[in-house]
Amino acid sequence: DTGVSQDPRHKITKRGQNVTFRCDPISEHNRLYWYRQTLGQGPEFLTYFQNEAQLEKSRLLSDRFSAERPKGSFSTLEIQRTEQGDSAMYLCASSFTDGSYEQYFGPGTRLTVT
């Protein structure tokens, strides 16, 4: 399977705990994106990388959120001191370099904060 993969698919955590999600993009893709999707809403852009450089961060990405893509391949998204409001589906997507190319999405990680 050469699509975008995400791990884990589901995560249940208690408020205040830290969580980390992983995304493996399609290997030929330079760009990698993170989105958050809550029930009944479209994906909300969080951040994106071009190779290993993080080029854009949304205001939605508070100080508790950090993303990395250390070698320009896989990426991690960490949420520190989780809050109930962080409960959502976290989607990863990848694409070729410029915005003219469609993004291919992974299956997402569903986070539930209790």
Next chain:
Amino acid sequence: AQKVTQAQTEISVVEKEDVTLDCVYETRDTTYYLFWYKQPPSGELVFLIRRNSFDEQNEISGRYSWNFQKSTSSFNFTITASQVVDSAVYFCALSVDYSGGYQKVTFGTGTKLQVIP
């Protein structure tokens, strides 16, 4: 700022009916890209089509067709002879590339389509 509006929250049609999903966008940029994605109950977003701002040609792919009109800032999606498998949430999205490699991607809130057998 970019904005994508999908005014139709939910639509129900009977199988074999035609249905059009509306998408209206706002941007001040002259170069931009428009997309439609399908999100079936399984949850994974599936790419359907991409259009750039310089290409207003309509496109047909099987039962799917798209109508792009810059004059009304609309990029509507029509499914002809709908089938139960078309039941999903459909998202319209707008992408703008800025110099220096910055990109802004905005999704609409989606239209949930239910096709009744």
